Amino acid sequence: AALLEPGDVVLVEDPGYLAALQCFAFAGARVVPVPTDDGGLIPEALAELVARERPKALYLVPTFQNPTGRTLDTPRRRAVAELAERHGFWIIEDDPYGELRYDGAAEPWIAGLPAAADRTVLLGSFSKILAPGLRLGFLRAPAALRRACVIVKQSADLHTSTIDQAAAARYLRDADLDAHIGLIRAAYRERRDALLTGLPKALPAGSSWNHPAGGMFLWVGLPDGHDATTLLATAVRHDVAYVPGAPFYATTPDPRTLRMSFTTHNPEEIGEGLRRLANAFSEG
Ligand SMILES: Cc1ncc(COP(=O)(O)O)c(C=O)c1O
Structure with a gap:
């Protein structure tokens, strides 16, 4: 809601996490699927769609994706970041699963790549690592966008329960996550x-x-x-x-x-x- 105007195009992975599409539908956006393979979103297919559709944003789950469990390797992450920089679209990087790694080394967040640093919204959640019932998550975004996010959040539900946030903060202080x-x-x-x-x-x-x-x-x-x-x-x-x-x-x-x-x-x-x-x- 902070990013999109009615009629804007949002690119998504196909297959992908469809619950996210509700948010884009509420904002009046048009959702366009991007083809994937075993390595996740295909950069060449993304490049073609970006040129044709002029998207406002790309939504993706680059690490242990829902539903496929696929992970984008570093070269593909770079390609996504560079396309976003060249064509001026936002990246919404949803990462609720990244901490749940069982083999190998972590891939860098797209949000941490220089080309994408000022155009990526990184979403995190306590749902998969602490307790889904807490309903607490977090986002990291460029400062210019954060103010709009606060206002949209206030208009949606005033704010997340302060008690729940305090409980989570206490857990993070006293326990070892x-x-x-x-x-x-x-x-x-x-x-x-x-x-x-x-x-x-x-x-x-x-x-x-x-x-x-x-x-x-x-x-x-x-x-x-x-x-x-x-x-x-x-x-x-x-x-x-x-x-x-x-x-x-x-x-x-x-x-x-x-x-x-x-x-x-x-x-x-x-x-x-x-x-x-x-x-x-x-x-x-
Ligand atoms: C990709 C993705 N994003 C978001 C969520 C929901 O996270 P939360 O419990 O923080 O709302 C899920 C959970 O199923 C998910 O798979």
């Missing part, structure tokens, strides 16, 4: 590995999936001819569920895709879920 993140990282790494180990037996032959280095999700492609939305009903009859991929696409869905989350259940439960899924898929 980094140690807590270390604990959940170790637990989630084990859960991701349990899912990856069991998947080959659970999915139909010819399925593909990625190996996310962090976050909460991985992305599966069933073989041609399978429809993950139809198969969900069979899975639920076997007391297991996943999220079909189709609703995450802004235009043409790939019906073979689905999202699996691996953070809620322990390895034993994940093993049981995969046995149920194997039964469901073999019944098909």
